Amino acid sequence: MSDVTPPGPVSPDALRGVLDGRWAPVRREVREQLREVDPVPAETGPLDERRARVTAELRALAASGRPRLGFPKEHGGGGDVGGAVIGFEMLGLADLSLLVKAGVQWGLFGGAVQALGTGRHHRLLGPIMDLDLVGCFAMTETGHGSDVQHLETVAEYDAAAGEFVVHTPAPSARKDYIGNAARDGRAAVVFAQLVTGGEGHGVHALLVPIRDDDGNPRPGVTIEDCGIKAGLNGVDNGRLTFDRVRVPREALLNRFGDVAADGTYTSPIDNPNRRFFTMLGTLIRGRISVAGGAGAAAKTALALAVMRAERRRQFTDPASGEEIAILDYLAHQRRLLPALATTYALHFAQEELVTALHELQGEEAREPDERAQRELEARAAGVKAVATWHASHTIRTCREACGGAGYLAENRLAGLLADIDVFTTFEGDNTVLLQLVAKGLLSGFQHDVEDLGTLGMARFVAEQFAGAVIERTAARSAIARLLTGRGEAAGTDLLDRAWQLGAFEDREKHVLEGLARRLRRATEPDADPFAVFNDAQDHLLHAARVHVDRVVLEAFVAALERCPEDAAPLLGRVCDLYALTVVEADRAWFLEHGRISPAAAKEVVTTVDDLCKALRPHARTLVDAFGIPANLLDVPLLH
Incomplete structure (x- = not known):
């Protein structure tokens, strides 16, 4: 059995230090700027007025000089690619229309001129940064x-x-x-x-x-x-x-x-x-920024929902005679706390993405590394897909958790839900992005695979990947025996970090190997390569998703290793909740493939319940750690 020891109290500032990470000064500066933003954009009234207001906010942002941060120093910028992405992400705490309009101007339009143009175009970067050229x-x-x-x-x-x-x-x-x-x-x-x-x-x-x-x-x-x-x-x-x-x-x-x-x-x-994909690869910053902005919106929604759930009381406790805070109900904890844990996990995965981007495209970037660029593109595609789907689901859950109050525009959640919806399809449709991730996993990120058609891709998989499938089978089986053996005999310790990491890694390898075997059928006589690929779409998407799950968990574990001692126990429990939420959602796979026993599968559910109960006293601390300016949470819902 897994013993969930409740963590001791932690200050939000201690957690914020871990969350803010390398670009903490940028996050602090943007928070100060956001203190001047109206928390509830006017969604009613003439369309022109709404647009004019966001344009005015965009001009104020340009006047602050912050959009210059991500452009090269030789053109009057700050040369801090990572800081620019973080600053953009933070706008998601306030107004997603402002975030998107800023992204179009400085990320997409300005970014394309910088990345795809040469000296004769770069003279325009000054007017673009200052918003003189929209x-x-x-x-x-x-x-x-x-x-x-x-x-x-x-x-x-x-x-x-x-x-x-x-x-x-x-x-x-x-x-x-x-x-x-x-x-x-x-x-x-x-x-x-x-x-x-x-x-x-x-x-x-x-x-x-x-x-x-x-x-x-x-x-x-x-x-x-x-x-x-x-x-x-x-x-x-x-x-x-x-x-x-x-x-x-x-x-x-x-x-x-x-x-x-x-x-x-x-x-x-x-x-x-190769030329085409190289051109698109230089524009990867936009995809990474979208994932970060979606994460910021999810944080705002969770902060509103958790604070509401602490204040809102329903039904009387027979023992005390007092009404019960709705966050004390396990069902409500189940709605909000796993989403909160996943938001933390995706935050750390996003931080790793931004760091990788900065190292490849920043002022101090090393020599061009095509393989590293391809890996970054695939990882960015996967995290963008998962992060935006998560944000959309989380904001909807938070809206519903706040009942009728959550449906009022004045309380922000309805607007956030409407605004976030398109994030799952712009900067790449999420389903297509996951296909890109799986293709990268199968090809080993080799650029020449882009030249291959469906049949060529199948042959590449058969020739280059099948051998690795056989070689890994013994190692994978050993991991499987270890995982299952614990479940049956010694009792699975679901809170063992090594078990969690091993389970995620083993699942990814097994799913990918199975996909490779399915695709090999495309090389058989009389096979229809398109039909083989088309029939394997579910498997392709699952392979990509479990890969992203593993990447996100490893990012969270890496963050735990660098966090201060006082914050480690609480963040460790949040990490446990993320990991076991993923296992719970895919229990069928773990059971069908003998990775956990039926008893262990049941224990996953009870352990997630126990983790929610253990984290309930810390829910407010966890959302306060996001550092969302108070004016952005000053809505009638919380009065």
Whole structure:
């Protein structure tokens, strides 16, 4: 049996020191700025007023100089990529419309100009940082979102004029859902199929003016307003259509592909697929930032719900005659505390992601490491998917936990729920992102796999991965015997950190090996490679998900190893709750594959109950440790 010893009291400041981590000064500075923000954005009234308010907040943010933090020092920035991502993440505690609009301007638009452009474009970074040039990131089209490689917008070079002609050839090629397009944007980074001399060179990005100085659409540019959305109505999403719009040859963001005056195309990367994925890889900061912003929104929701649950009382205790705080009910603890534990776990995984990004793209970055870049892209995809799904589920749970009060706009939860919903599909649809993660696991992050079709991928798996499957079988079986043996004989110690880590690692290996065996069938005579891959989609997604679970648990354990002695017992119990919540959710797999006994499976449930009870006295401390400014929690729900 697992003995859940309740942890002793800990100050929120001690936990905050662990949570704030490397970029604690940035977090403190942003908290001070957020003390001036209205906690309840006005969701009623004219749409223009809502947008104008967020634009004013964006200008105040620009005036503070904080958006400069992530840009290179030689262009007037702060050279702190990690600090910029953390600062962006913190905006999620306040207004997600402001977070998204800031992300579009400085993360996507400015980030693309910096990462994909060269010196002739970098002169624009000053105006971009200061908000003198407001821009859009025009990638997604009506007909293609996730499949960026097959966008339909065309940029064909006219050598006689020395210009590119940007054109929308069909309704499905319309740029859709583009932030900053409907109202404020003056230019757009437009992703299009590059054509020179009748030859296509794949998707590239060009800087295209879309409005004149008076705010009117430029000739050939049609701008439509997406109108009222389910959430994020402070962001002016629009649609862009181009009717043979001409831009100078220099408008091409030419770091990875350039066109000479005579139309000759050159690139430092010969392989078109590798070039394409390298270009997209430089924009990974946006995906990491979205995961962090979603985590911040989940923290705000949990703080509101936990504080409400401590104050709200329902039904009388026969022994005392007093009404009972709803957080004292195990059912309510079960709703909030596992979500709180997972939020902590994802926070530490996010911190590791930001650190890895900073080391690869920051001012002090080491020499380019393609494998490290690929691993970061896959990890960012996985954490983004899991973090945004978690945030959406958690905020909904918190809204429901607060009853009718949670449904009122004045109490923030309804607005957070509406705003967070789209996070699961922008910066990459979560299901597609998990497929990317699984593909990276199967391929070992080798760039040449991008050249392979479905059959080629299957053959690669068969040739490169199958041997490893056989080699690992003995080791995996040994782990399995250890896990199951404990369950039957000695009694599983579910709180043993080594057991938790071993269980997560073993599950990941087994699922991935099973997936490889399924995909090998695509190489058999008369096999339909697409059908084999399509039939294995459930397995593919499960492999990616259990990989992310293992990464997140290891990040939490690493955080425990560096936390101060007084905070370790409490954080250790939070880590236990995260780990066993994951095991409980996937008990069927652990049972079906003999990793735990039926008795141990039942014990998982009772241990999660015991952990919730043990952490109940610390629930307020755990949310106070987030350091959310008091004005952002000053809502009628808590009065």
